[in-house]
Amino acid sequence: MTGAEETPLMPSVVLCTERLVLRAHTGDDVDAVFHGAADPGVQRWLPMPRPGKAYTRADAEHWCLVAAPHARVSGDGQQWAVVDAETGAFAGAVGLNRTMWRAGSTEVGYWLGPGARGRGLATEAVVAVSRWALADQRFERVELKAAAGNTASRRVAEKAGFTYEGTERNAMPLHEGRADLAVYSLIPADLGPGGTA
Secondary structure, eight states, X not given: OOSOOOOOOOOOXXXXXXXXXXXXXXXXXXHXXXXXXXSHHHHHHOOSSOTTSOOOHHHHHHXXXXXXXXXXXXXXXXXXXXXXXXXXXXXXXEEEEEEETTTTEEEEEEEEOGGGTTSSHHXXXXXXXXXXXXXXXXXXXXXXXXXXXXXXXXXXHHHTTOEEEEEEEEEEEETTEEEEEEEXXXXXXXXXXXXXX
């Protein structure tokens, strides 16, 4: 082999489900990302940008215009804005990250703003992204990790067909200290004909 090895990239795609469109973030999403990600329900379990620091509009702008696009071009994964297919309203975010190309493994993460919760939209988005990764992109493993006490997020994993594997102790920093992470996985053998679980 000569020269530097190219970083693998996921293709930039729009994914559509019955109720959602998953598309790239744009500058038009900044205010919605700010209001959604700064919500106490999101910040309780996903202390973005880091524990002990409040989420600002500048953080949302950086996410939409720099960090989310960079995730793909760096080879880390792919990030999508979750929008209502009928109204175009921003609901939250879903993405693949911590991609290990040689191992064929990636991790799915997500959050929804308060107005989008309780309707199964997170599960719908996670199903779309995880099946795309396994069936279309030929990954061998999609992981999903949630704080052990985050029962809503853990229900999403279970409803999306992921298998609980165990707990990573003291693995995640939150605003109020560290938490254990419940680890779930989905592999091609879990999918039936047509890529469904």
